[in-house]
Amino acid sequence: MKYMDEYRDETLAQGLANKIKARSSRTVRLMEICGTHTMAIFRHGIRSLLPETIDLVSGPGCPVCVTAQEDIDRSVKLARIPGVIVTTFGDMLRVPGTDSSLQSENASGADVRMVYSTSDALKIARNNPERDVVFLGIGFETTAPTIAAAIRMAHDTGQTNFSVLSAHKLLPPAMDALLSGGNLEIDGFICPGHVTTIIGTAPYEGVVQKYGTPCVVVGFEPLDILQGILMLVEQIEEGRADVEIQYTRAVRPEGNPGALKIMEEIFEPCDSVWRGLGVIPKSGLAIREKYRSFDARGRFDLEVPRANEPPGCLCAEVLRGAAKPVECKLFRKACTPRSPVGPCMVSSEGTCAAYFKYHAP
Amino acid sequence: MCLGIPAKIIKIEHGMGIIDMEGTQKEVSLLLQEDAKVGDYVVVHAGFAIQKIDEEQALASLETLREMASELAEAESE
Ligand code: SF4
Numbered sequence: 001m002k003y004m005d006e007y008r009d010e011t012l013a014q015g016l017a018n019k020i021k022a023r024s025s026r027t028v029r030l031m032e033i034c035g036t037h038t039m040a041i042f043r044h045g046i047r048s049l050l051p052e053t054i055d056l057v058s059g060p061g062c063p064v065c066v067t068a069q070e071d072i073d074r075s076v077k078l079a080r081i082p083g084v085i086v087t088t089f090g091d092m093l094r095v096p097g098t099d100s101s102l103q104s105e106n107a108s109g110a111d112v113r114m115v116y117s118t119s120d121a122l123k124i125a126r127n128n129p130e131r132d133v134v135f136l137g138i139g140f141e142t143t144a145p146t147i148a149a150a151i152r153m154a155h156d157t158g159q160t161n162f163s164v165l166s167a168h169k170l171l172p173p174a175m176d177a178l179l180s181g182g183n184l185e186i187d188g189f190i191c192p193g194h195v196t197t198i199i200g201t202a203p204y205e206g207v208v209q210k211y212g213t214p215c216v217v218v219g220f221e222p223l224d225i226l227q228g229i230l231m232l233v234e235q236i237e238e239g240r241a242d243v244e245i246q247y248t249r250a251v252r253p254e255g256n257p258g259a260l261k262i263m264e265e266i267f268e269p270c271d272s273v274w275r276g277l278g279v280i281p282k283s284g285l286a287i288r289e290k291y292r293s294f295d296a297r298g299r300f301d302l303e304v305p306r307a308n309e310p311p312g313c314l315c316a317e318v319l320r321g322a323a324k325p326v327e328c329k330l331f332r333k334a335c336t337p338r339s340p341v342g343p344c345m346v347s348s349e350g351t352c353a354a355y356f357k358y359h360a361p
Numbered sequence: 362m363c364l365g366i367p368a369k370i371i372k373i374e375h376g377m378g379i380i381d382m383e384g385t386q387k388e389v390s391l392l393l394q395e396d397a398k399v400g401d402y403v404v405v406h407a408g409f410a411i412q413k414i415d416e417e418q419a420l421a422s423l424e425t426l427r428e429m430a431s432e433l434a435e436a437e438s439e
Contacts, residue, residue, distance in 0.1 A: 001383060003367035003402060003414055006423055015430030036363050063362045089362065089407070117408025119390055142363040146409045149392045194363040197404060197412035220365075223426060249419035250365070250404050250412050259393040259411065349362065 003249065007221030008044075016226035017049040024233050029055045029185055031178075031321055033171055034192035035062035035349030036220055042358035044222040046229075054229065057321040058354075060174050060277060061192065063139045064091045064347040065319060068273040069307035071167045072097035072343075075136050077302055078165060079110040084300075085128060086112045087121040088136040091347045094340065098307045118150035125154070125162040134296045137166040137285075142194045144168045144285055145259035148266035151287070151294045165296040166287050169272060171195055172203040173283035177274075179211045184322060188214040188232035190225070193247040198263075200255025204243045212241040219247035266291055275309070275343065276319035313342035318351050325355040332356065365404040367414055373399055378410055 032038060038058045041047065047056060060066045076097045079086045086102065093103045093114060106112040111131075115121050118135060125133035137147045147164060154162040175189060191204060196217045204215040214235040218228030228246040235242060245251050263285070272284025287295040296302065309316060312330050317323035325331050325344065335341040337353055344350035368380040368389075378389045378397060387405075391397050394410040403410035 001367065002369075003419060012426050012430050015433050016426070018433055019429060034363055091362065117390075119408050139362055142365070142406050142411065145393050145411070146390075146407050149390065149409065153392075192363060194365040194404065194406060194411070197365070227422075227426065246422075248422055249414050249416075250367075252412075252415075256393060256412055258395060262393070347362075 004221055007219070007223040009223065013049065013222050013226055016223065016230055020054065020226065020230050020233055021051040023230065023237055024051055024053045025237060027053045027055065028187040028233065028236055029057060030188045030190055030229065030232055031057050031059045031186045032190040033059040033061040033175065034195065035065075035347065036194070037061065037190060037192065037218070037225070038351055038354050039349050040220050040222075041225060042354050044225070046222065046225055049226065050229070054233070058318075058351040059178060059321045060274060060319045062344065062347050062350050063143070063169060064095060065315065065343040065350050066169055066274045066276065067095070067138055067167055067343070068275055069098065069309060070273065070304050072101075073304040073307050074302045075102060075165065076100045076105055077304055078134055078296065078300060079105040079112050081132075081300060083131055084111070085124060085131050085133045086110070086136065087115045087124055087133060088112065089138065090114045092136055092138060094346045095343045096310065096340070096346075118146050122150055122153060122159060122162060125159050129161060131161060132299070133162050135162070135164045137164045137168055140169055140171055140192070140195050141198045141263075142192075144267065145198060145256075145263050148262045151266050151291055152262060154294055155291060160293065163294045163296040163299050164287065165302070166267070166285055167272075168267070168285040169274065170269070170283050170285065172199075172207065173280050174274060174277060175204075175207050176210070177277055177280045177283070178320060179207065179213060184320065186213060186321070187236055188216070190228055190232070191215050191217040193217055193219045193224070193251060196245075196247070196251045196255065198256050198259045201243045201245065201253045208241050208243055214241045215243045217243070217245045217247055217251050219250065274319075276316035310341050315342040315344045315352070318344050325352040326359065328352070363406065365406045365411065367402050368405050369402050370397055370399055370410070378403070380405060
């Protein structure tokens with residue numbers, strides 16, 4: 001495919017790898033915070049091209065994985081309400097909540113449907129006027145505008161049987177939270193390319209200024225990732241900390257103003273609970289008062305008891321980059337993609353699922 | 362989950378873009394990228410075009426990589 005294949009050229013990849021090796025004089029730890037990067041790094045064998053001085057760790061970049069256990073329980077509770085159709089992106093179905101998952105609810109008679117786009121969820125609402133259709137709003141800034149757009153469409157067309165359970169997360173506040181903990185060395189961030197097509201580079205300035213941690217916005221093909229790593233290494237070697245864009249073909253410094261506007265119109269920032277990171281101020285999105293009739297939290301009783309993490313599961317540490325999946329006692333034993341214990345093994349882009357698939361035992 | 366696929370808009374009908382993905386045609390919403398035109402390449406995420414691809418930037422960045430690779434090759438052969 002155009003704009004993909006040319007960025008997989010092996011000679012150029014080797015050239016970049018050699019340059020990284022030549023430039024890198026000290027050991028650095030770089031964190032990627034996007035599940036798509038996690039998968040791409042494994043799939044293209046990026047680690048095997050890098051010198052020993054570069055340690056790549058995964059952070060809280062998988063939206064399904066960082067969703068709080070209470071929100072999983074809430075979606076299960078929602079599915080049990082008679083007359084409700086729960087619509088969601090695929091990965092959410094199998095995440096185990098405290099005592100059930102959406103998939104098991106579906107098997108016992110609840111109506112849970114996987115959709116590819118919020119437009120599909122709206123279509124289901126249109127075709128089932130006597131039912132309540134709820135979309136589970138999971139995802140980062142890439143996805144949030146598509147959900148804002150659906151709420152606006154529902155509002156404009158009077159689709160009153162549609163609502164959203166908003167559990168969106170914003171990445172830059174999580175980066176800040178990771179660094180402010182102070183007990184984790186991160187020398188640079190491989191920033192998420194598609195999130196940044198929306199938000200632009202300004203939200204990373206805080207991290208760069210406050211902590212002096214370099215940020216490079218990177219694309220998803222092998223050459224993108226290698227070039228992004230080289231740019232980070234150069235910043236570190238030169239003692240600089242800046243926000244730079246490697247993924248220039250898709251990312252503009254100002255982001256996507258139209259998408260930001262619609263997000264701003266529908267949502268307001270709120271404190272949000274992240275699995276593994278706890279409450280992070282202003283890291284979530286709540287539906288504004290004006291659109292509250294489309295907010296599932298207002299329409300249904302979604303109170304759930306405080307939930308605990310699955311016993312023995314290290315997802316919380318894995319999501320902070322503080323442990324690698326192989327350090328979890330359940331990894332590959334009690335926990336596999338077929339019978340996952342934690343969300344990092346469920347989601348196709350979870351760090352544990354990636355290690356299971358690509359990391360030799 | 363933030364997967365984005367580059368695809369070319371081949372038609373626009375009633376505000377929806379029709380894209381070509383390796384031979385199959387799909388409908389995408391242009392609500393988040395209202396000035397997209399037929400012929401543009403866009404990044405598609407969850408049924409929405411979220412950004413236009415800048416052809417010039419794409420060519421320039423590949424060019425930089427090629428230059429770098431040939432410089433390295435020269436340095437090695439010296
Ligand atoms: S291997 Fe399974 S149990 Fe262990 S941290 Fe990963 S998801 Fe949790």
